[in-house]
Amino acid sequence: MKRRARSSRTPVVGGAVLALVLSLSGCGEDSDAAGDDTIHVLVYGDAANKVEKEIVATFNKTSEVKAVLDTIPGADYQAKLQTIINSKQAPDVFFNWGGGSIKPFVDADLLLPLDSFIAKDPDLKAKFLPSVFNSAVVDGTSYGIPMRGTQPVLLFNNGKVLEKAGVAPPKTWGDLLAAVKALKADGVTPIALGGGDRWPTLMWFEYLYDRIAGPELFQKALDGDREAWASPDSRKALSMIKELVDAGAFGTNYDSVKFTDQGSPTLLATGRAGFELMGSWAYSTHQDSHPEFAKSDLGYSAFPSVAGGKGEQANVVGNTNNFYSVVKKTKHPQAVAEFLKLMYSDRFVKAQLAIGNLPTTTNTEGFLDTAASPGFARFQYDMVKAAPAFQLSWDQAYPQSAAVTMYQSLQQFFNGSMDEDAFIKAMQALPTS
Amino acid sequence: MTTTPSPSADGDTVRRAGSSGIGAGRPGFLWAAPAAVFFGLFAIVPLIMVAVLSFASWDGLSDPEFAGLDNWKTLLDDPVMIKSLWLSVLLTVLGVAVQTPLSILLGVWAAGHQRNRAVLSAIYFVPMLLSVAAVSVLWRAVLDPNLGVPAQATWLFGDGNLFGTQATAIGVLVFVSTWQFTPLHTLIYQGAARAVPQVLYQAAQIDGAGTVRQFFHITLPQLRNAIITSMILMVVGGLTTFDTVLILTQGGPGSDTTISAYYMYQKAFKSFDYGAASTIALLLVLVSTVISLIVVRLSGYDRMRSTMEGL
Numbered sequence: 175m176k177r178r179a180r181s182s183r184t185p186v187v188g189g190a191v192l193a194l195v196l197s198l199s200g201c202g203e204d205s206d207a208a209g210d211d212t213i214h215v216l217v218y219g220d221a222a223n224k225v226e227k228e229i230v231a232t233f234n235k236t237s238e239v240k241a242v243l244d245t246i247p248g249a250d251y252q253a254k255l256q257t258i259i260n261s262k263q264a265p266d267v268f269f270n271w272g273g274g275s276i277k278p279f280v281d282a283d284l285l286l287p288l289d290s291f292i293a294k295d296p297d298l299k300a301k302f303l304p305s306v307f308n309s310a311v312v313d314g315t316s317y318g319i320p321m322r323g324t325q326p327v328l329l330f331n332n333g334k335v336l337e338k339a340g341v342a343p344p345k346t347w348g349d350l351l352a353a354v355k356a357l358k359a360d361g362v363t364p365i366a367l368g369g370g371d372r373w374p375t376l377m378w379f380e381y382l383y384d385r386i387a388g389p390e391l392f393q394k395a396l397d398g399d400r401e402a403w404a405s406p407d408s409r410k411a412l413s414m415i416k417e418l419v420d421a422g423a424f425g426t427n428y429d430s431v432k433f434t435d436q437g438s439p440t441l442l443a444t445g446r447a448g449f450e451l452m453g454s455w456a457y458s459t460h461q462d463s464h465p466e467f468a469k470s471d472l473g474y475s476a477f478p479s480v481a482g483g484k485g486e487q488a489n490v491v492g493n494t495n496n497f498y499s500v501v502k503k504t505k506h507p508q509a510v511a512e513f514l515k516l517m518y519s520d521r522f523v524k525a526q527l528a529i530g531n532l533p534t535t536t537n538t539e540g541f542l543d544t545a546a547s548p549g550f551a552r553f554q555y556d557m558v559k560a561a562p563a564f565q566l567s568w569d570q571a572y573p574q575s576a577a578v579t580m581y582q583s584l585q586q587f588f589n590g591s592m593d594e595d596a597f598i599k600a601m602q603a604l605p606t607s
Numbered sequence: 608m609t610t611t612p613s614p615s616a617d618g619d620t621v622r623r624a625g626s627s628g629i630g631a632g633r634p635g636f637l638w639a640a641p642a643a644v645f646f647g648l649f650a651i652v653p654l655i656m657v658a659v660l661s662f663a664s665w666d667g668l669s670d671p672e673f674a675g676l677d678n679w680k681t682l683l684d685d686p687v688m689i690k691s692l693w694l695s696v697l698l699t700v701l702g703v704a705v706q707t708p709l710s711i712l713l714g715v716w717a718a719g720h721q722r723n724r725a726v727l728s729a730i731y732f733v734p735m736l737l738s739v740a741a742v743s744v745l746w747r748a749v750l751d752p753n754l755g756v757p758a759q760a761t762w763l764f765g766d767g768n769l770f771g772t773q774a775t776a777i778g779v780l781v782f783v784s785t786w787q788f789t790p791l792h793t794l795i796y797q798g799a800a801r802a803v804p805q806v807l808y809q810a811a812q813i814d815g816a817g818t819v820r821q822f823f824h825i826t827l828p829q830l831r832n833a834i835i836t837s838m839i840l841m842v843v844g845g846l847t848t849f850d851t852v853l854i855l856t857q858g859g860p861g862s863d864t865t866i867s868a869y870y871m872y873q874k875a876f877k878s879f880d881y882g883a884a885s886t887i888a889l890l891l892v893l894v895s896t897v898i899s900l901i902v903v904r905l906s907g908y909d910r911m912r913s914t915m916e917g918l
Contacts, residue, residue: 253876256667278879282668363753370770370859427752429771429860435744437751446753575666575878582687586861589771 212240213506213513216255216265218496219245222322225525229516239509252574259284259501266504267513271570272310272318272497278573279499280312286500288316291511298511301518305564306534309494318497319514323531324558325453325493327377331473335362335448343475347385347414350478354423357448363425366447368433372581375428375588376568377451378418380491381477382411388484389563396571400602407484412587412594414480419588429589436463443467451477453492457550458530474550476557490561493570495534527551534558576604654892660885667879678886687862688887691870692894694777698866699845699898701781702788703838710789710837714796715826728797735790743854746783773863776856780864783851788844792837799833800826835906839899846895867891 217226223245230243244265246254252275258264259279270276279285292299299307302320310318331343336353339360344350357364368374383392387407395402402408418424431437439456441447443464450456460468479487498517500510516522518535526533527545532554539559545551558564569577583600586592592600636643661678665671682688717728734742749755752767761767769775807825816824849868852858858865858873865873867887875884 256879260668278666278668282666284668370857372857372859426766427768427771430750430752430768432747435747435751437754441753575880578873578877582859582861582865585859589860591861 210505211238212242213266213504213509214242214244215498215513216244216246216268218251218269219247222526222529222531225322225522225529225531228525229522232521233513233516237509237512239506241509241513264501264503266506267498267500267510269321270310270318270497270499271493271566272495273312273566273571274573274576275570276310276317276497276499277312280315280317284502285317286502286504286507288319288500288514291507291514292316295511295515297518298514301535301537303534303536303559305558305561306494309564309566310497310499318499319517320495320534321498321517322496322533323454323526324495324534324554325455326490326554326558326561326564327381327451327453327477327492328456328474328554328557329477330442330450330452330456331475332442332445332448332467333471333473335360335445336473339448341448343473344478345475346478347480351418351421353448354418354421358422362445363441363447364423364449366431366438366441366450367424367428368431368438369424369428369585369588370430370432370437371434372585373567373569374433374438374452375584376581377453377491378415378588379411379584380565380568381451382414382480383408383485384489384491384563384565385477385480385483385485385487386411386414388486389489389565392565392568392571395601396606398606403598403601408598409594412597415588416594419590429585439463443472454532454550454554457547461530461547474553486562488557488560489563489565490557491565492567494564494566532558573605576606579604657885657888660882661889663882663885665881667881671882674882678882682883682886682890687865687870688867690862691865691867691887692890694864695846695848695866695868695891695894696898698777698780698848699842701777702784702845703841705781705785706789706792706841707834707838709785710792711796711827711830711834713789713793715800715822715830717793717797718800732790732794734787735794737787739787739850740854742787743783743851746779746786747855750779770856771860773860776860776864779855780848780851783855784845784848788841792841795833795837796830799830803829831906835902838906839902842898842902843895846891846898867894 215226215230217223223243226243230241233241251269255268255270256278259268260282264284276285288298298319299316303324306320306324307316310316310320329343335357336342339353339356339362341353341356342349344353354364367378380392387405387410391402391405391407431441433439433452436459438447438450438452439459440463442450443460444467457468457472457474460472476487476490498514500507500514504510518537520537520541523533523535523538523541524544527538527541530546532538532545532551538555542548542551542555565571569580572580579600583592583597587594587597660671662674662676663671664674664677713731717724717731737745750757750767750769752758752764752769755767757764757767757769769779803826807829808821811821811825847868848866849872852864852866852869853872856864858869868891871884871887871891874880874887
């Protein structure tokens, strides 16, 4: 009798819990339905949100439809975006890296082609540097408007260390090899490398492939031509990477060093390394953690040229910029178009420059002197503007499903646990569509 | 009881059942109902969904598509997958082998009455209070080849490339989880060692047994159930280790420390291949279940033998 009394009660408890769960989820939907005359702008959550907040506030001053800024902390951004983009919680406008990062969304028919916006307001295209604007073009259609700043990869150096070893920032590959020798003889690690993060290693591949084969080879590989990886140019690039590693350019423990925990920047700043190949953000990293070094000894130059290579010396690799893309389901395309126009406004450019970002609009040049570090801003701007080709980082150009294998193979080839043929085979197996 | 007015007959029976339940000492199913409901909603239902997803291909964007055995075939042919299962087992076995003797010794010591023992134990338990993520970040910094301890102690660490070779990377992972989790297991052994009846030791002393003999012939056998409990925790924890790998090695160098749980994360949240990730998850569930069952079987835990026999 006791037992039955208990079990007869169980479904009631269960029912109550279920009702609670249902009513909770019901709440969620209510609050969603209320936001009818708003557009949601989703961005990567970090220090640059300061500018995005300001731009949203500017927009809201004049617009009927109000913009709401949502942020997702950086490390989780990509995964969470992927989860919500095809749900009711999808934003109207969202931050991305162009290229491969939006390709799956384009394929799933979730993004709004921006051609009609551009037809109505040609400035949406004309006011941006073409090499940058083009990296958010997928299958001939524009899907993104540049926002934030460009991030070319530069060869940073510690001036004091170079001076002591009697070397100058290298202009050619030969210069670099000679500098490696001299720095090694002087008892410092020639080049700091955060191999534990893997993506810093990738930058060496990107530049060498570009210098030797030109940007076309990688584009071919990206378009699905698997033979590109086995071409003589590809093999030459690989052998030069090997040559550099074997010369002891990176020391022997680079796989245990990271950029993200300040490992490799500290090596450079404290004079234990001569060079570091890194995205332009390294400048503000040093300004934050080694302000003295950033002011007096931090030098920078373009990646050296390679004699006989097909790629031009002025070519650049890195993150061309970040972009705003528009979700097809947005109820307020007009408001979104108006919002995107702010991305080439003077106000936007000034605000980005003030926090150390370098926007890629054609009017940026006029404001360079107001930048956090005008000399550095001008150097970068001239470099990006003059670049015949700006290669988007491989890990962002390729679809995300390629990232894991790509990183594994890069690290293994670099540290010698995978040979040339195995590396080529691994790259050929990467998904390209 | 019949004289008590009650709003409903149902409520009345429950109250009576509850009060007599405490008296009887063996609670009925109702006590487990809230937990059972949540377990069903948040463990069984997702598990079924994962099982279904393992037969589908899904990138999280469009609707999942039925893919039959494709995920299973691909993964069982994938060298990284096979390697990751071995690595998971290897890390678990190493973890058990290193932590068990250490925590038994420490636990038995901490159960005693030596001077300063309480203070030392309190200090010793500190790692348990820190989150795994914090511990991993801490050790990553301490073991930095140029800025951490290896730069000072080159006679021991060489060039300090601890995260750059498979053997040393695995060594670091085992060391860090040992550092973090030994206190927990020590606590289990401390409690169990204190529960060993003192009469056993008194009898042994009269028979002339020394400390070492007492340890091997009384303490260790009496700790049997604690050893099994702690080992099952280690096995389950070892097979599902994730955070230390994520922060310390990111599965590298290459795929040399890519254990299954981390490979699953990579498939799901880096490659957005939720079908493959679900397959790995299910494989892990199967492997963990089998290993736990083996541990329980071999140890006689299922027969619930008491350590108090003969008393």
